[in-house]
Amino acid sequence: MSARRIRAGLAAALLACGPVSAHHSYAMFDFRQSLTLNGVVREFQWTNPHCFLQVVVTEQGANKEWSVEMSAPADIYRKGWRPGSLKPGDRVAVTIHPDRDGSSGGTYVSALGPDGKPMFPDPTPPPPPPPPS
Amino acid sequence: MKSLTPPALTLVLGLALCLSAQAQQNPPERVRQFAALPKWTGIWETELAAQLNSGELDKALGRAMKDPDSVTYVLAPKGVLLPLEVEFFGRMQLLHQPPYNAQWLKQYEGEVHDAQTAPATAVNPGDIKGCVWGFPMLMESPTDGTFQPLVTPEETLLLFADGEVRHIYTDGRAHPKKEDLWPTDLGDSIGHWEADTLVIDTIERKAGPLMPIPHFVSPDLSEQAHFIERVRMVNPNALESEMTIEDPARFAHPWKITLRYRRVTDLDRMIPTNCTENDRNPVVGGQVTIAPR
Numbered sequence: 001m002s003a004r005r006i007r008a009g010l011a012a013a014l015l016a017c018g019p020v021s022a023h024h025s026y027a028m029f030d031f032r033q034s035l036t037l038n039g040v041v042r043e044f045q046w047t048n049p050h051c052f053l054q055v056v057v058t059e060q061g062a063n064k065e066w067s068v069e070m071s072a073p074a075d076i077y078r079k080g081w082r083p084g085s086l087k088p089g090d091r092v093a094v095t096i097h098p099d100r101d102g103s104s105g106g107t108y109v110s111a112l113g114p115d116g117k118p119m120f121p122d123p124t125p126p127p128p129p130p131p132p133s
Numbered sequence: 134m135k136s137l138t139p140p141a142l143t144l145v146l147g148l149a150l151c152l153s154a155q156a157q158q159n160p161p162e163r164v165r166q167f168a169a170l171p172k173w174t175g176i177w178e179t180e181l182a183a184q185l186n187s188g189e190l191d192k193a194l195g196r197a198m199k200d201p202d203s204v205t206y207v208l209a210p211k212g213v214l215l216p217l218e219v220e221f222f223g224r225m226q227l228l229h230q231p232p233y234n235a236q237w238l239k240q241y242e243g244e245v246h247d248a249q250t251a252p253a254t255a256v257n258p259g260d261i262k263g264c265v266w267g268f269p270m271l272m273e274s275p276t277d278g279t280f281q282p283l284v285t286p287e288e289t290l291l292l293f294a295d296g297e298v299r300h301i302y303t304d305g306r307a308h309p310k311k312e313d314l315w316p317t318d319l320g321d322s323i324g325h326w327e328a329d330t331l332v333i334d335t336i337e338r339k340a341g342p343l344m345p346i347p348h349f350v351s352p353d354l355s356e357q358a359h360f361i362e363r364v365r366m367v368n369p370n371a372l373e374s375e376m377t378i379e380d381p382a383r384f385a386h387p388w389k390i391t392l393r394y395r396r397v398t399d400l401d402r403m404i405p406t407n408c409t410e411n412d413r414n415p416v417v418g419g420q421v422t423i424a425p426r
Contacts, residue, residue, distance in 0.1 A: 024262050025214045028421045047411035054426050067423045074404035105423035
């Protein structure tokens, strides 16, 4: 698991609101696992304390709706997200760390938008300083 | 002498009244006072929030996840929080051990032992779902850490994204009389300027731990806690606050910490936070869950 992925999860965990990891601890998610949902946006909830991306995935002819928990608007706004960034019907590929309890939910890691490009990725971190000579 | 016509007289009187009203609204002395105040305009965030957002903590947080045993800070029973969450919160100065007196040091050590030995199940997940930080934690909040200062001659307001507002009266008033005060989450604050430094005096914070969650370890302050903050701009993009906490009922000596804030450059407005608008994280069977849409 890369540090940037950890940060994505931690930021989501911490930047919602309130004491201790903001709204709640992210121990509820399995950070050892990543899952990519290829599906269609049903709803993008631009709400506090968390934004949610509802994604419908069709597998073997059956639809399954996933609830992808994101950070608070105050956080993802800073990364470039806006309430209209995704609309119902948009095709997306959303990578998540799934719920530990096996339910159809998880915490947002990254997404490819309808154009197939990464949506508001973290800027490339600056290179590490050179080692001392 | 030629007298004014009624319309001209009306105009002159109107103008005089207008100028008089304007002078009352903004007398020269107040305009001068305003102009002399430091310009702290803009949105700021706590150092820890800035470090998280910029990726400066990636290495340390990654290490915490890879090697949980490397996290030695004790905040909660093991398993309640992710190792990286413990590592992160362990960086908050206000969560470190304060200079307790002997009696409270013993109690503190008992709390640490409790947190180290209690099972994760001892903590109700519902207890760690919270809303606002209160004072003084909001001054080091790593979450909802953005705030906007509004500096006027009479009062400085610190407006936080989560809706909390600190009113710091700088009009020369004293704290209300003891019998007219009651403890609140933010306490009662007055202040004065010493050159470019705002000196804030706060009393009457509600007694209790800074992170009031059963089996969690955090400093516990009495209602006698007295806070002095010296806030100044150290460069156009940085504020600094030297905070001294005196608590004669709990501490052996004053507790001094330095808090820093960075200017936020990627927000064009304050974005409010709120923990109840669409809370889809009910606690079910002792676990935080995501409720279906």
